[in-house]
Structures are given as C-alpha cells and as structure tokens.
Amino acid sequence: MKKSTMLRNMINRKGLSFIMEAHNGLSAKIVEEAGFEGIWASGLSISASLGVRDNNEASWTQVLDVLEFMSDASTIPILLDGDTGYGNFNNMRRLIKKLIQRNIAGVCIEDKLFPKTNSFIDGEAQPLADMEEFCGKIRAAKDEQASLDPDFVVVARIEAFIAGWGVDEAIRRAQAYADAGADAILVHSKKSTDSDIVAFMERWDNRKPIVIVPTKYYSVPTAKFEKLGISLIIWANHNLRSAIEAMKTTSERIFKDRSLINVEDKIVKVSEVFRLQGADELKEAEKKYLPASGKKWNAIILAASQGSLGDLTKDTPKTMLQINGNSILGRQISLFNSVGIKFINVVRGFGKEKITFTNVSYTDNDDYKNTKELYSLWLARESIANNTIISFGDIVFKGYVLNELMNDDADIVIVADAIISKSDDKNRDFIVTDKKFKTDIFDEPTFLKRLSYDSKGATGEFIGILKTSAKGGKILLDKMAEMSKRPNFKELSINDALNEITAKNPVKVKFITGSWSDIDTIVDLQSARE
Numbered sequence: 351m352k353k354s355t356m357l358r359n360m361i362n363r364k365g366l367s368f369i370m371e372a373h374n375g376l377s378a379k380i381v382e383e384a385g386f387e388g389i390w391a392s393g394l395s396i397s398a399s400l401g402v403r404d405n406n407e408a409s410w411t412q413v414l415d416v417l418e419f420m421s422d423a424s425t426i427p428i429l430l431d432g433d434t435g436y437g438n439f440n441n442m443r444r445l446i447k448k449l450i451q452r453n454i455a456g457v458c459i460e461d462k463l464f465p466k467t468n469s470f471i472d473g474e475a476q477p478l479a480d481m482e483e484f485c486g487k488i489r490a491a492k493d494e495q496a497s498l499d500p501d502f503v504v505v506a507r508i509e510a511f512i513a514g515w516g517v518d519e520a521i522r523r524a525q526a527y528a529d530a531g532a533d534a535i536l537v538h539s540k541k542s543t544d545s546d547i548v549a550f551m552e553r554w555d556n557r558k559p560i561v562i563v564p565t566k567y568y569s570v571p572t573a574k575f576e577k578l579g580i581s582l583i584i585w586a587n588h589n590l591r592s593a594i595e596a597m598k599t600t601s602e603r604i605f606k607d608r609s610l611i612n613v614e615d616k617i618v619k620v621s622e623v624f625r626l627q628g629a630d631e632l633k634e635a636e637k638k639y640l641p642a643s644g645k646k647w648n649a650i651i652l653a654a655s656q657g658s659l660g661d662l663t664k665d666t667p668k669t670m671l672q673i674n675g676n677s678i679l680g681r682q683i684s685l686f687n688s689v690g691i692k693f694i695n696v697v698r699g700f701g702k703e704k705i706t707f708t709n710v711s712y713t714d715n716d717d718y719k720n721t722k723e724l725y726s727l728w729l730a731r732e733s734i735a736n737n738t739i740i741s742f743g744d745i746v747f748k749g750y751v752l753n754e755l756m757n758d759d760a761d762i763v764i765v766a767d768a769i770i771s772k773s774d775d776k777n778r779d780f781i782v783t784d785k786k787f788k789t790d791i792f793d794e795p796t797f798l799k800r801l802s803y804d805s806k807g808a809t810g811e812f813i814g815i816l817k818t819s820a821k822g823g824k825i826l827l828d829k830m831a832e833m834s835k836r837p838n839f840k841e842l843s844i845n846d847a848l849n850e851i852t853a854k855n856p857v858k859v860k861f862i863t864g865s866w867s868d869i870d871t872i873v874d875l876q877s878a879r880e
C-alpha cells in the first residue's frame with residue numbers, strides 16, 4: 351500500500367492513532383521498529399538536529415534532503431511538519447510536488463507567517479496568517495496533489511489558541527480550512543491542561559478528523575483524548591529530547607573520565623548501529639553482485655615434491671624451476687595476486703629453504719618423501735576457508751583459468767583440459783564426465799563422474815587446480831578428516847578424495863583447451879619455456 355494511503359486510512363478510520371517524531375533516517379527507522387504506524391517529521395526536531403533554530407533557518411530544500419533519508423530508511427508514512435508552507439500558495443504547490451516525489455505521505459501547514467517561530471516561544475506575539483490567504487494555500491496544495499497522488503494528506507494547523515485567541519476563532523478557522531479541502535485539522539495548544547482541546551471538541555462535532563500535539567498537556571490520560579474523538583496524536587519531539595539527554599550524559603562522562611570505561615555498557619554496541627544501517631543486506635547483495643575478486647579468497651599451493659628432472663631437481667624443488675625468468679611457483683603467486691588473492695599458503699617439503707617468498711605463508715610437509723599431495727593439503731587445512739583455490743605447485747597455466755574458477759558459483763569446481771594429447775598415460779589425471787566437452791555447449795554445466803589414470807573413455811584431463819566455496823571446503827575437509835584415519839592415508843591422492851566426494855556431492859568440471867602444462871619432464875619444461 352502507498353504510504354499516503356496508509357496515512358489517509360489512519361486519519362479517517364474510527365478510533366485513535368499515533369505517530370512519533372523522527373528527525374533523520376536513523377530515528378525514522380527506530381520509530382518504525384518501535385511499532386509506530388507513522389512518523390512526524392518535526393520542524394523543531396529537524397532544525398535542532400541540524401543545529402539551527404525552528405525559524406525556517408534551514409531552507410526547505412535542506413529539510414527535503416533530510417526527509418529523503420527518512421523516507422528511504424523507513425516503510426511507514428511520514429507526515430511533514432511543513433511550517434507555513436515556506437512561502438505563499440506557489441511555494442506550497444512546489445513543496446507538494448517535491449514531497450510526493452520523495453514518497454512523503456502528507457504535510458501539515460500552520461496558519462502563521464513565514465519565517466515562523468516555534469509555537470512555544472512567545473506564541474502570543476506571533477501574528478496569524480490571513481484566513482483567506484491560508485485557504486488559498488490549502489486549495490493550491492489540494493489541486494497540486496490531485497493529479498500526482500490523490501491520497502496525499504494535507505493537514506491544516508490552527509494556531510489561534512497559541513496566539514491567544516479563543517475557541518470561536520479556532521472554530522471559525524477550522525471550518526474555513528476544512529471547507530478549503532484540508533483532510534484533517536490540527537488544533538494546537540500550549541496549555542498544561544486539555545481545556546483548549548476540550549472546548550474545541552465540544553463545538554467541532556466531528557466535521558473532519560482532529561489531530562493534537564499534547565507536548566504541554568502531557569499528563570492528560572490518552573483515554574480522555576480517545577473519548578473526545580481525537581483521530582491522531584503526535585508525540586512531537588521526544589526522540590530528539592531523549593537523544594539530547596543521552597548524548598549529554600555520554601559526552602560529559604567521557605570528558606570527565608578521559609576514558610570510555612564508564613559508558614561502554616550503557617550505550618548500544620557498534621553491531622546495533624550496523625544492524626540499524628542494514629549492513630546484513632549489503633553483505634547478501636555483495637555475494638550476489640560483486641565480481642568474484644571482491645569476495646574473500648585463499649589459495650593453497652601444494653609444492654612439497656622434489657620432482658624427477660635429473661640434475662635440475664637434485665637440489666632445487668621442481669616448483670622453483672625457472673621458466674623465462676620466473677619460477678613456476680613465483681608465476682603462480684603473481685597470478686593469484688593479480689586476481690586479488692592475497693592469502694596464499696605454500697606447502698613446502700623438499701628444498702624448503704629454497705622457497706623464500708615473503709608475501710605468502712608456509713606449511714611444511716617434512717614427510718614429503720613418503721606422502722602425496724592429499725597429505726600436504728591436510729597439513730594446510732586451516733587455509734581452506736571462505737573460497738579457496740588449491741593448485742599443484744608444478745603447473746603452469748594462464749590467468750584466465752583463475753577468473754573462470756572464481757566466477758563459478760558451484761561449491762567444488764575442478765579445471766580440466768578437454769583435449770587429451772596422445773602422449774603416454776603416465777602420471778596423468780584423466781577424468782570421465784557426465785557430458786563431453788563441445789564448444790557449443792560451453793556453458794552447460796558438466797560434472798565429474800570419476801578420475802582415473804587411464805585415457806580410455808576419458809573426456810578430459812584434470813590439470814591440478816580446483817576451487818571450493820565455503821560449503822565445498824567443508825565437504826573437502828570432512829572427507830579428508832575421514833580419510834586421515836585410514837592407515838594408508840599418506841599414500842592417498844587428491845584424486846582419491848575427489849572420487850569419493852563426487853559419489854555424494856557434485857564436482858563441477860570447468861573445461862579449458864590447452865593453455866597449461868604440468869612439469870613432469872625436461873620436455874615439459876622445455877615446451878613450457880617455449
């Protein structure tokens with residue numbers, strides 16, 4: 351339902367309704383959360399919260415800016431305290447248009463002169479508006495809203511009692527404003543009793559809904575207003591006043607103590623501020639809309655093995671072999687960094703003293719001779735968190751492979767080469783998938799059936815790089831935890847883990863065609879260099 355319709359229903363229905371003062375987006379939200387059906391955008395409170403007087407010192411467009419925040423921060427209708435309409439009928443028309451554009455439900459205007467003064471400051475000295483001129487303003491407002499939002503509410507506020515006039519003048523004006531089209535009449539009084547209101551209600555006879563502001567006659571029981579037939583009560587400034595009280599107490603305490611120690615448990619936690627600001631919604635939206643590089647990513651590079659490239663890997667681990675001026679590991683680290691991955695854990699083993707990058711963390715697998723990569727990964731398991739990329743330390747691949755992985759939302763994704771070259775099957779990680787790779791079904795999700803070491807029936811070759819989401823990481827960790835209890839754990843490979851995982855959970859396969867190599871032989875190294 352439109353906010354203006356909600357306010358209109360509130361004013362027109364039988365019985366008493368309440369709206370509560372707010373002066374910015376935060377207080378508007380607090381009013382709504384407290385359970386109120388509507389908000390009074392108080393001129394006194396908005397001006398005071400801006401540090402100026404309630405004398406139209408804040409311009410009407412500055413008030414409009416505040417209202418926009420209030421409207422955006424809440425879903426209940428806002429009735430603006432529009433003072434005198436900030437000018438004559440023409441200014442009033444423009445105000446109405448701008449309020450409706452900002453989804454404000456209604457405006458209340460008072461029959462005084464611009465620039466106004468708050469009714470509780472020398473009220474008697476304040477001249478009232480000419481009644482006919484004020485009626486013209488109401489008619490202009492109603493005509494303006496008719497085509498823009500017929501439910502928008504215009505409340506006319508009678509300042510006769512404030513200015514020292516009696517009930518006759520109040521009734522005369524109220525009738526004129528009702529005839530001019532006002533949807534409700536606000537009868538204002540600065541007395542500490544309800545005598546003005548009672549006198550007015552005895553004569554009004556329910557001609558239009560009546561709104562009151564019992565700031566000064568606060569001790570009158572609400573039930574009495576209900577009996578009098580009041581439609582709407584405005585609690586006009588109590589959030590501002592309570593905020594002033596709280597801010598003074600806190601500031602003075604901190605100033606005296608030169609410490610926060612005596613205030614911390616008397617004020618809301620920072621987390622409550624975040625909640626009111628809607629921080630959770632942003633977190634969800636980030637998951638949906640931010641590019642993958644904006645998420646939290648970790649990488650684990652499994653680089654413990656020596657390799658068997660003869661003299662080249664006699665003292666140097668395979669991962670440190672040079673390819674055109676950079677090591678295999680150095681290239682991987684740069685690639686991870688280039689897509690925004692800062693948290694990289696390298697599992698070292700053979701020749702660990704040769705691996706000395708300073709911007710990564712290390713896990714050492716000193717039992718590298720007797721173990722496989724699954725054991726290395728198990729040692730580095732604390733780095734499997736958020737989104738994690740796991741790569742073998744002896745592969746060379748192009749950067750787009752990382753982008754492909756990071757932009758895939760599946761929980762476990764492995765990268766495979768769709769082209770199976772015809773060289774021998776030794777040390778190769780063939781895969782069988784539920785579909786064959788075809789360029790024209792590139793985007794159709796393909797899933798792993800099993801990994802094998804046999805090219806027969808294979809649809810691709812696992813290149814030694816995979817990613818897990820937070821959920822996928824948990825699946826992998828649970829599986830490793832279970833496998834770690836087996837006596838042969840040290841002989842098991844990542845392929846074994848993936849084979850067991852894929853029996854129960856989908857393992858997605860991202861196909862590439864070439865653009866990578868694993869360095870098992872001098873020939874591999876040579877071709878990677880080329």
Ligand code: SPV
Nearest residue numbers: 392393394395431469586
């Ligand atoms: C306001 O809240 O700014 C009002 C009500 O106009 S009063 O201050 O009581 O005049």
Ligand code: MG
Nearest residue numbers: 392393394431
């Ligand atoms: Mg006001």
